[in-house]
Amino acid sequence: MIEKKAWAVNGYFALILILALIIGGIALVIQENLVGIPMIILAIILASGILVVQPNKSYALVFFGSYLGTIRQPGLWLSVPLAIRKGVSLRVRNFNSKTLKVNDIEGNPVEIAAVVVFRVVDTAKAIFDVEKYEEFVEIQSETALRHIATRYAYDNFEGQGFSLRGNPEEVSHELMNELQQRLNLAGVEVSEARLTHLAYATEIAGAMLQRQQASAILSARQIIVEGAVGMVQMAIERIEKNGVVELDDERKAAMINNLLVSIVSERSAQPVINAGTMY
Known part of the structure; x- marks a missing residue:
C-alpha cells in the first residue's frame, strides 16, 4: 500500500463552525424548535474529526476499513469525521x-x-x-x-x-x-x-589471539629479511664499485652470511676480531 494525502481543512475554522452549530442548536432547542437537535448532532459528528498533529508525527485515517490517507502537516485539522486514526512517529x-x-x-x-x-x-x-x-x-x-x-x-x-x-x-x-x-x-x-x-567467541578467543600474534611476527620478520637482503646487496655493490677490496665468491658468501645474521638477529651482534687471514 502506498501512502497518500488525506482530506483535511483548517481546524480553527472548523472549531468556529462547531461552536456556532452548538450555540445555535441550543438556542433553537430552548425555543422548542426541533431543528436545533440535528444541528447539535452535526456539531458532535464534526467534532470527532478534529485532529491535532504534532511535529514529526503523522496519522493514517481509516474509515470503515478503507484507508483514506495520511495527515503529516503539523497543526489543528478537521478531517473525515468518525474515521479511526493510527499515529506513527516520523522521528529518527x-x-x-x-x-x-x-x-x-x-x-x-x-x-x-x-x-x-x-x-x-x-x-x-x-x-x-x-x-x-x-x-x-x-x-x-x-x-x-x-x-x-x-x-x-x-x-x-x-x-x-x-x-x-x-x-x-x-x-x-x-x-x-x-x-x-x-x-x-x-x-x-x-x-x-x-x-x-x-x-x-570466548571459546576460541585465546587460540585466535595466538594466531594473530604469530601472523604479526611473521609479517614483521618478512619485512626485516627483505630489508636485510637489500642492505647486504647495497653494501657489496658499493665495496666492489669503490674498489675497497676484491671479493671472490667465497668471501662474498661469508660476508653475506655475517651481515644477514647481524641484521636479522634479535640480539645485538658481538664483534669478533680476526687476527689472522680468512684462509
Missing part, C-alpha cells in the same frame, strides 16, 4: 541489536552487534503492510547482520581480501544497503548502520 530512532554469536565464512564463531538508525517515511506501509513495524525492523536487522557475518571471514591473516575486522566501513555500508532492501516493505528508511561489537 536507534536500534541496538543484541550481541549475536554466528559463524564466519571460515566456520569460526564470532560475536557481532550493530546499531541501526532509521525512520518511517511511508506510514501506509508501516501500518498496513507489516505487523508491528518496530519489531519487523529489529528482526530484519538481526537477520541482515547474521547474513553479513557469515559471508566474510573475521580476519584475513594473509593480508589480502575482505574481512569483518579489516574493512569496517565496507561492512557497514553493505549492511545498510541490505537492511534498506529488507525494510522497504515496511516504509522505513535506514540512515546509518554500523558495527558496535566484533570479537571472536
